[in-house]
Amino acid sequence: TNRLKIATIPGDGIGREVVPEGMRVLEAVGRRFDIAFQFDEVDWSCDYYKKHGRMMPENGLDQFRQHDAVFLGAVGWPEVPDHVSLWGLLIPIRRDFNQYVNLRPVRLLKGTTSPLANRGPEDIDFYVVRENVEGEYSEAGGRLYRGTENELAIQESIFTRRGVDRVLRYAFELARTRPRKQVTSATKSNGIIHTMPFWDERFAAMKADYPDIATSQYHIDILCAHFVQHPDWFDVVVGSNLFGDILSDLGPAVAGSIGIAPSANINPEGDFPSMFEPVHGSAPDIAGKGIANPIGQIWSAAMMLEHLGHKDAADAVIAAMETVIADPASRTRDMGGKAGTAECGEAIASVI
Amino acid sequence: TNRLKIATIPGDGIGREVVPEGMRVLEAVGRRFDIAFQFDEVDWSCDYYKKHGRMMPENGLDQFRQHDAVFLGAVGWPEVPDHVSLWGLLIPIRRDFNQYVNLRPVRLLKGTTSPLANRGPEDIDFYVVRENVEGEYSEAGGRLYRGTENELAIQESIFTRRGVDRVLRYAFELARTRPRKQVTSATKSNGIIHTMPFWDERFAAMKADYPDIATSQYHIDILCAHFVQHPDWFDVVVGSNLFGDILSDLGPAVAGSIGIAPSANINPEGDFPSMFEPVHGSAPDIAGKGIANPIGQIWSAAMMLEHLGHKDAADAVIAAMETVIADPASRTRDMGGKAGTAECGEAIASVI
Numbered sequence: 001t002n003r004l005k006i007a008t009i010p011g012d013g014i015g016r017e018v019v020p021e022g023m024r025v026l027e028a029v030g031r032r033f034d035i036a037f038q039f040d041e042v043d044w045s046c047d048y049y050k051k052h053g054r055m056m057p058e059n060g061l062d063q064f065r066q067h068d069a070v071f072l073g074a075v076g077w078p079e080v081p082d083h084v085s086l087w088g089l090l091i092p093i094r095r096d097f098n099q100y101v102n103l104r105p106v107r108l109l110k111g112t113t114s115p116l117a118n119r120g121p122e123d124i125d126f127y128v129v130r131e132n133v134e135g136e137y138s139e140a141g142g143r144l145y146r147g148t149e150n151e152l153a154i155q156e157s158i159f160t161r162r163g164v165d166r167v168l169r170y171a172f173e174l175a176r177t178r179p180r181k182q183v184t185s186a187t188k189s190n191g192i193i194h195t196m197p198f199w200d201e202r203f204a205a206m207k208a209d210y211p212d213i214a215t216s217q218y219h220i221d222i223l224c225a226h227f228v229q230h231p232d233w234f235d236v237v238v239g240s241n242l243f244g245d246i247l248s249d250l251g252p253a254v255a256g257s258i259g260i261a262p263s264a265n266i267n268p269e270g271d272f273p274s275m276f277e278p279v280h281g282s283a284p285d286i287a288g289k290g291i292a293n294p295i296g297q298i299w300s301a302a303m304m305l306e307h308l309g310h311k312d313a314a315d316a317v318i319a320a321m322e323t324v325i326a327d328p329a330s331r332t333r334d335m336g337g338k339a340g341t342a343e344c345g346e347a348i349a350s351v352i
Numbered sequence: 353t354n355r356l357k358i359a360t361i362p363g364d365g366i367g368r369e370v371v372p373e374g375m376r377v378l379e380a381v382g383r384r385f386d387i388a389f390q391f392d393e394v395d396w397s398c399d400y401y402k403k404h405g406r407m408m409p410e411n412g413l414d415q416f417r418q419h420d421a422v423f424l425g426a427v428g429w430p431e432v433p434d435h436v437s438l439w440g441l442l443i444p445i446r447r448d449f450n451q452y453v454n455l456r457p458v459r460l461l462k463g464t465t466s467p468l469a470n471r472g473p474e475d476i477d478f479y480v481v482r483e484n485v486e487g488e489y490s491e492a493g494g495r496l497y498r499g500t501e502n503e504l505a506i507q508e509s510i511f512t513r514r515g516v517d518r519v520l521r522y523a524f525e526l527a528r529t530r531p532r533k534q535v536t537s538a539t540k541s542n543g544i545i546h547t548m549p550f551w552d553e554r555f556a557a558m559k560a561d562y563p564d565i566a567t568s569q570y571h572i573d574i575l576c577a578h579f580v581q582h583p584d585w586f587d588v589v590v591g592s593n594l595f596g597d598i599l600s601d602l603g604p605a606v607a608g609s610i611g612i613a614p615s616a617n618i619n620p621e622g623d624f625p626s627m628f629e630p631v632h633g634s635a636p637d638i639a640g641k642g643i644a645n646p647i648g649q650i651w652s653a654a655m656m657l658e659h660l661g662h663k664d665a666a667d668a669v670i671a672a673m674e675t676v677i678a679d680p681a682s683r684t685r686d687m688g689g690k691a692g693t694a695e696c697g698e699a700i701a702s703v704i
């Protein structure tokens with residue numbers, strides 16, 4: 001038997017409804033592939049913040065350093081400003097555990113529909129590789145002349161050679177495992193003149209190490225346009241923290257999977273656990289009703305299994321997901337069905 | 353007779369082919385509406401750079417300070433790095449002439465097709481209002497440890513209260529002229545924690561001055577997704593220099609008008625001329641062949657006429673454009689026709 005220790009953080013809103021479904025599916029696939037899960041759950045969240053004045057205990061992450069992975073639901077709730085809740089929980093995990101790659105598959109799944117005309121599953125199948133710990137998201141910066149007419153705010157974006165190179169390398173290595181072997185870089189070196197020309201230089205240097213990989217680069221504005229017009233052009237798309245964030249929401253929107261997209265926050269060296277979470281948020285409007293779609297969480301569980309070396313278990317989860325999506329009776333409302341969160345999760349577990 | 357003094361800068365590549373068509377259409381509409389144009393043309397461009405080591409003469413802009421408007425084609429050519437050509441010509445015009453609003457209509461024109469399934473002209477009709485002189489595009493920043501393993505690049509984004517307020521005010525005033533009276537703000541205050549929460553504060557303050565305008569705000573990542581899924585939600589969308597740039601390419605892509613979209617760089621106070629240019633670039637791949645689509649330039653001419661107080665002349669240009677687009681024989685290749693640049697321009701002029 002394979003044993004996996006998973007830290008679970010349901011977090012806020014529908015996170016608490018979909019994480020249990022992810023666990024249910026993991027248990028099911030574990031029975032089939034002989035994997036035993038130990039789930040260690042914590043209640044870090046905006047509720048926790050309201051009680052304790054912080055999103056998680058000081059040194060809270062220490063207890064998970066030896067875990068195999070973190071399985072997270074959603075963070076954020078209306079009464080707590082986003083930059084407090086996210087910078088108090090989600091972003092510290094990404095940073096303290098050095099999860100410098102955020103990986104998001106963009107796929108038009110069978111049984112789902114893209115908002116684009118005349119596009120099928122064969123047209124949309126790529127990955128967005130996002131830098132996840134530096135760049136435009138930075139604590140450096142501040143305000144001057146606060147509260148006066150002369151007020152101004154400064155935000156520093158910081159790109160290091162080490163930080164850029166390692167995420168580019170990850171993208172090129174990923175492309176090597178794919179049939180089309182292409183990497184596209186997101187830039188804006190015509191407008192953002194200090195960091196983006198630097199990014200381009202590092203991309204050019206990295207590409208020299210990978211003569212077997214075809215490359216292209218586009219400014220983020222036109223790249224967003226190409227996602228809509230030519231999603232079939234892309235294989236692996238790599239971008240900075242902000243550009244990767246934008247592209248990894250736009251990609252799923254184009255693929256019709258924004259509500260069910262998964263993501264992996266990866267520490268490639270494995271010196272800290274990686275974290276797996278759906279792209280959607282805590283969805284206050286539907287939270288507590290038992291109608292949230294658990295597929296983003298379950299797809300994230302599949303990414304976790306693959307990352308931990310259980311590719312066949314991951315494939316079994318995705319296959320079960322596709323079977324269930326194809327059946328209107330097991331779909332949740334957002335996908336035109338009537339099933340509740342638990343029914344959808346049970347359906348997937350029972351297919352497995 | 354109304355007299356208008358227009359500075360024309362064809363610039364690079366297809367800019368030189370489409371600007372003359374814009375002028376042709378302006379002459380035609382001038383005859384009908386009694387407007388006499390004086391065009392003063394300069395050859396500032398990447399060619400100019402190759403000869404003189406700069407994109408335009410020092411103090412070059414002085415000669416146009418009293419002009420009514422600048423009519424620009426495209427700037428940029430492969431051998432000259434973009435951040436040189438653009439920061440040597442396009443961006444100085446925007447900044448020296450204090451064109452702090454970049455206005456771009458997003459419309460599904462009759463006769464064109466959106467890449468989205470089941471969307472018609474009534475679904476896509478909004479404006480993107482982009483901050484155009486500060487924010488993420490800044491000369492502040494630089495490199496440390498250049499050429500070593502420890503190299504890093506810093507880019508500062510700078511948002512001032514005056515700079516943010518005036519573009520927000522423009523957006524709210526624009527919304528007042530529209531039937532739906534809505535403003536949507538693009539933010540990212542959950543990730544970019546110094547400047548974007550500031551932007552949100554200013555948006556909240558401005559909104560208090562406009563109780564008649566409905567508002568919403570979205571993080572840029574999900575806003576891009578909404579452009580694809582719900583383009584019918586939007587009326588006036590306001591964003592920072594970078595976010596506005598992204599949205600004003602994505603919007604036209606969704607509307608199927610990326611190759612023909614116009615833009616206005618506006619100095620609302622009128623103390624300097626405003627500038628009108630198509631969104632497309634110099635298109636080196638098709639430059640010199642006489643096949644470029646002149647509609648973006650001609651639509652920009654219409655925006656210029658409207659800005660200069662000739663709304664009926666502007667409407668006549670747009671109506672002629674739509675008539676010509678509806679006729680496959682006068683369309684250029686990118687729109688599925690066979691007409692050349694000049695034929696398309698002539699067709700529009702003769703409809704007028």
Ligand SMILES: CC(C)[C@H](C(=O)O)[C@@H](O)C(=O)O
Nearest residue numbers: 190191221438442443597631
């Ligand atoms: C050419 C580039 C600097 C420019 C910008 O980003 O402002 C362009 O993309 C535009 O939108 O006008």
Ligand SMILES: CC(C)[C@H](C(=O)O)[C@@H](O)C(=O)O
Nearest residue numbers: 086090091245279542543573
């Ligand atoms: C919640 C927010 C800070 C986060 C981000 O931008 O990183 C989210 O959009 C994501 O993509 O995971």
